[in-house]
Amino acid sequence: MKIGERIEAEMKRRDWSEGELARRAGIPQPTVHRIIKGESKSPRQENIQAIAKAFGCSIEWLWSGVGKAPLGSQGTESNNAADKVRQMLEKHGRGLPAEARQQILQAVEEAASPEQEAANSTNVITADFSRPGPVGDEIRIAHYDVRAALGGGQVVPDYPEMMPDLRVSKKHLQELGVTYNDASHLKILTGFGQSMAPTIQHLDPMIVDVSIRDFQGDGIYAFSWQQHFYVKRLQVADAEHFEMISDNPNHKDRLIRMDETYIQARVLLIWNAKKA
Template identity: 65%
Template sequence: MDIYEIRKHNLVKLIGSQRKGSCAERWAMAPAHLSQILSDKTAKNLGDDVARRIEEIEGLPRGWFDSIPREDVITNTDLNGFEPASEPALSAADLVKQMLAKSGKGIPEETRQRLLAAAAEPDAKEEAGDTAIVKADFIRPGLVGDEVWIAHYDVRGAMGGGEVTHEFPEMLQDVRVSPKHLRELGVEFKEHYHLKLVTGWGQSMAPTIKNRDPLIVDVSIREFAGDGIYYFSWGGHEYIKRLQIADEEYFEMISDNPKHKDRMIRREETYIQARVLLVWNAHLV
């Protein structure tokens, strides 16, 4: 499930048996907008701003819409048609006994007893609470309040001559990350839902950013906030470049690749969309 499917799941659960019209009115939404989000026939998604507004109105914690509660993770449809086992699983010793009964006629009695003893040992340790037994939890949905989804915006920023926003194939779609780990890496941000993925395109920012590297950006930063790498619009195209203030009228647009020339661009014609916080490099090894 991507971030929007998760939000739709939680939205349906939140509405429950309430009238959609009254919910839309309480959330300051047009009823048609809410219907489009809930419909399976439209591609309307529950965006960040609306999700945060509903959370605030309903007294829910920030980011509530962005993760599925553990009790909702496994359903019969998640098991590809297989029903959960109605009886407890057999122990290792029981499984060995069944195996020996079916195909162990030629096994010497001494060997038979050793197999049974070896199979019974893990069961005894588990009953005694031995910490050597590790149970894997393959359905773990993530640490509540820590692991969050970052949406991948279907745009690319040029690290060269400029790109017009359009659809193109991506290596990564929406990803799930730990905000705590991001902060440990030195990534500074206020709210996780301001973080998005975009893609760099071109060679002008190499070796810092390679062609088609996914980038984590903060879309809440819409103005120059000090020297750094920004995703911005200029002259009708999208760029990912370093920006520095040259004077009161101009930015200096800087390429890390020395083969590409830096240039001066008017500040009033530059529209910052986000600041680049982290390069998601895929280095070949």
């Protein structure tokens, strides 16, 4: 497995998009995309280090699958203390007598026994942080910690979460005309700016489908372009360009190159909140 495949598999396990990994790693989303797809033949060390930090693993694991794996993943690193000491002795302890090496291993194995671990865990406080399950046909839509720019573009990592996850019934979404293949792909983004008014107002939440990563006809998409994140209408202008369209006539439309545009999701519903 190559580094890009390993990163993509870990993202899938965590249900992270490229934009989410980029936000957590603090690097541009197009950079993440190029590393995953193998377009970056020699990724910069600081970018790989940032991704490893976001996953909580070692750089070695990203490159080879050996070393400190992300918590909960099926990494090849042994978490058994005795195995780690055994590996260390095989590498650095060749000068020790065989008897001494055996005594060290025995002591570590005894310390790592289930009985000893139970004796050492009496002061551990456990808590259940799981969320309540869905009720009826209810689904939970995660709110992404991302500001979707309706104007001049936003750098994703700088925006704090504004609202909790949304719980809504599938029937209600169907009544609103929202169609999707997998509810786990539905996420919430928050609009920022006025360039898509009146369709999308400032701070309007939007339900998007993050499984849509390619252009699927005219519509409103969340995408990155030139290292900024936008929510705009996209239309095909010619074989090499999209037309990025603002619904607000006071904002100019522009042509953007297809090969520099990375679609992250398609907007399915704008959840407008109107004052009574």
